[in-house]
Amino acid sequence: MPMPGGGSIGQSRAAGHAARRPGHADPLPGAHPPAAGGLHVHIQAKSYADAGGRRREVLGETRFAGTGGEVLALLAPSGTGKTTILRIVLGLDRDFEGEIRLPQGRLGVMFQEPRLLPWLTVEANLRLVAGTDAREIPLLLAEVGLAGIETLHPKALSLGMARRVALVRALLGRPAMLVLDEPFASLDPKSASELAALLARAAHQQGALVLLSTHDLDPALGCADRLLVLAGTPALLAADWPTGAALRCAGAGAGRLFKQRLLSRFPFLGAEPATDGAP
Template sequence: MITVSITEKRFGDDRVLGPIAFEVAAGETVALVGPSGIGKSTLLRLVSGIDTDFTGQIHRPDAIAMVFQEPTLLPWRSALDNLTLLHPGLPRDRALAALDEVGLSGKDTLFPGQLSLGQQRRLALARAFAGQPDLLIMDEPFVSLDAAAADRMLTLTEALIARHQPATLFVTHDMAEATRLAHRTLTLETGPNGAQLAGTTKDRTT
């Protein structure tokens, strides 16, 4: 599904990513961990195609969805509009079903500012899965939530991934999250030529 072969990524004269190569199979969930500032989010931007300024090759599907650290919703649009505007042609009934799937039934007319942070995170998930992505990319999607809310979001995300079966690559600082969600965990560490993969840990079976 996804093949990543990066020779290097630079910001000016600084080489932030060195040689990095890995694959993510269809339906597989892979976690990416490492110390803050090492380049995990930069790597996600390359994989997603947001940043194309690098040396190497990345093969990815066309249908990609991203969930960021912050919900990145349209604050002046309703919950329903946040889905339908991103996915033109999405039928209203499917959009409402996507909201229901994440526990936001009956909140389609509310604006993001009228939702709790946890509900905003659920809306971001609904928006991502409404497009039926082949590749789901998540950048620390549970950060800043309290333990109980994070556990509920993990449970929801597990269920959505199991139901829709996208290839998933996500960054986390929490090894417990990686172990719970991922089939494999990739670790970035500082190398002589920028960040590189230190190794792979198998977390659970398919």
């Protein structure tokens, strides 16, 4: 099994949209070079100003790429910078050095909290992003076990239901790329594996590129084609390991072996996120 230790993977420096501080390719459609296709993430450095005004570096050189049909799982303990990377990829944080290119097409996003608009019904929340084609809404709601809740307001939903509505919002309109921040958080193992299967379907059947962050190894192993492990302060990409079809076909034995090697290399992945902050 190939296990490249370093963070960087082969990436073409295609003619593209270099961005240094303001830092991000414009999120409007049409702003990306049409030939780019996949996701290219190259973050050279990211720092925050702390209370005293000093810059504190949270991310070092971080480089990865992905194409449609792949599930990438950013794996790290909480507080390591996963959300920071996702925010940079989404264009919500432009204060960094580096270059991001997104696949062309629709973007589906699930934030850590549901972020449903409380003054709109579930259906209006979904229609807001669905554009003209809203026929998928009842189908997708049924798929996550929420058939018939269209007329409810988010206040009437439990947190778990609201998160599933947010998932439907991300899945609407066949996104070219799905970005999910801690989608498995606070899910029981069964729901987590159902969600993992659903995300794997979105990637493998609809050709979406799925980028998710998690501190939880098991559901990541259940759906990811590649594990991107973040570690250190400032965080670096410590591993970019394919798990992929080989692992899934080889059965439980191979899975256990892979997990053991992963844990022996990165023991912090086994620990529950009791401590906040880098290991």
